[in-house]
Amino acid sequence: MRKMMIRAALVALPLTMSVAAFAGTIADPVVERVASDKLAIRWSDADPVDLLQADRPDAPIANATLVAAGDKDGVREVQVAPGTRPYFLLRDSKSGAVTRVAERVLVMEQSSNFRDLGGYPAAGGKHVRWGRIYRSGGQAMLTPADVAQVKALGVANLVDLRSDEERLFAPTKLDGIAYNAVGYSMAAMMQGMKFDPKNMDMAKQAEAYAGTYRGMATQLKPQLRIVFARLLSKDGPLLYNCSAGQDRTGFVSAMILSALGVPRDVIYRDYVLSTPSRRPQYEVPPMSDAVAQSSPIAGMFAQMQKGGAMAKANPLVLPDGTPFLTYAFAEIDQKWGSVDAYLAQEIGLTPVDIAALRTAYLE
Structure with missing residues (x-):
């Protein structure tokens, strides 16, 4: 139930910040930890999106690893090592625009509101x-x-x-x-x-x-x-x-x-x-x-x-x-x-x- 509440809050938050995604734009990116070793990345875009993964928040796209090319459905699950925190770069395949995203809420064994x-x-x-x-x-x-x-x-x-x-x-x-x-x-x-x-x-x-x-x-x-x-x-x-x-x-x-x-x-x-x-x-x-x-x-x-x-x-x-x-x-x-x-x-x-x-x- 608690994970569902956080998920609802995370999903609702960016939807109020942007309008529907037009061609060449990536909107409402969210990263949610669905298991200790699995993340779900969601976004909206009228175009296919390349999904890349990096281990640093400031990593240039040239140093990121391609996870999926030309993803059209706006959702992707990625296996990660427990306790690690990757960062993701979403690249619009037509415009080349890049959006960076990561988990907002870091849920650890005995943490609160991190x-x-x-x-x-x-x-x-x-x-x-x-x-x-x-x-x-x-x-x-x-x-x-x-x-x-x-x-x-x-x-x-x-x-x-x-x-x-x-x-x-x-x-x-x-x-x-x-x-x-x-x-x-x-x-x-x-x-x-x-x-x-x-x-x-x-x-x-x-x-x-x-x-x-x-x-x-x-x-x-x-x-x-x-x-x-x-x-x-x-x-x-x-x-x-x-x-x-x-x-x-x-x-x-x-x-x-x-x-x-x-x-x-x-x-x-x-x-x-x-x-x-x-x-x-x-x-x-x-x-x-x-x-x-x-x-x-x-x-x-x-x-x-x-x-x-x-x-x-x-x-x-x-x-x-x-x-x-x-x-x-x-x-x-x-x-x-x-x-x-x-x-x-x-x-x-x-x-x-x-x-x-x-x-x-x-x-």
Whole structure:
């Protein structure tokens, strides 16, 4: 059932980004892992398409291996080694236009909400590069195989958006990767939320979430400065996370995608993809009584585990379908006038920085 939910979300997302494929164009490419050793690649094109496979996100087509020539039905299954992550190039056989695509959601043994921001339409008719920017939930329960799989992605920097309390009772397993974090208390972030861990009904907790999202632009400024500094350093692929990989991580993703010129409706669709992509049981280790008593935040997480609140992911939308992320955008628009102004005034991004980001992370 969970694989079906992710598949539906992945398939629905690109369909809203493009019109029906015309001659010479490739539309709606999606890669889905249908088994540990099998991927399904789907696309739309009025022309036959050559499908090629590469082991690097930046591999030129000359270095890719031909999988199928002149494919007309828009779907192909490919055998792969478990734990590997290939990239695919789709070439229109008539126009020669090439589109790159890969798995968006990387489902490992004990990962949650681990995703690639690649492929989204961005400024200048370009798309976000695959294999350069990753977002995820907490990594405290990754298995050794999962850790090896993440390191195989070449991640150069990890930015942990979590609070002091979360990083203490659920430390990352990704040792050996440059680690970046800014200390703060989750209790301070949640002040005034009136958040009730015993009642996770989204309709009743809407105002609590609204207050949290309104404060993110201010509360996460230090973390955003680090994220953009690491992106501008171009050391290699970047990974950032919070516990669920949806709220704080969703806000940071929205700011990155905005800087790259990704339309806001696409940003919202990436944001809500967290719900089918999460596996909450792997975000925080089981909490002992001793750990639960170490801080109010640890106690809150323990209560959520015992009460079943972490058994499944709740939708990130109001009852009318409005994403919670709209509160953050509304706050930015009201206080700074635009995301561009916010990034310039509070994060310190100059027009030269924006141009450099788009050069490095768009293709």
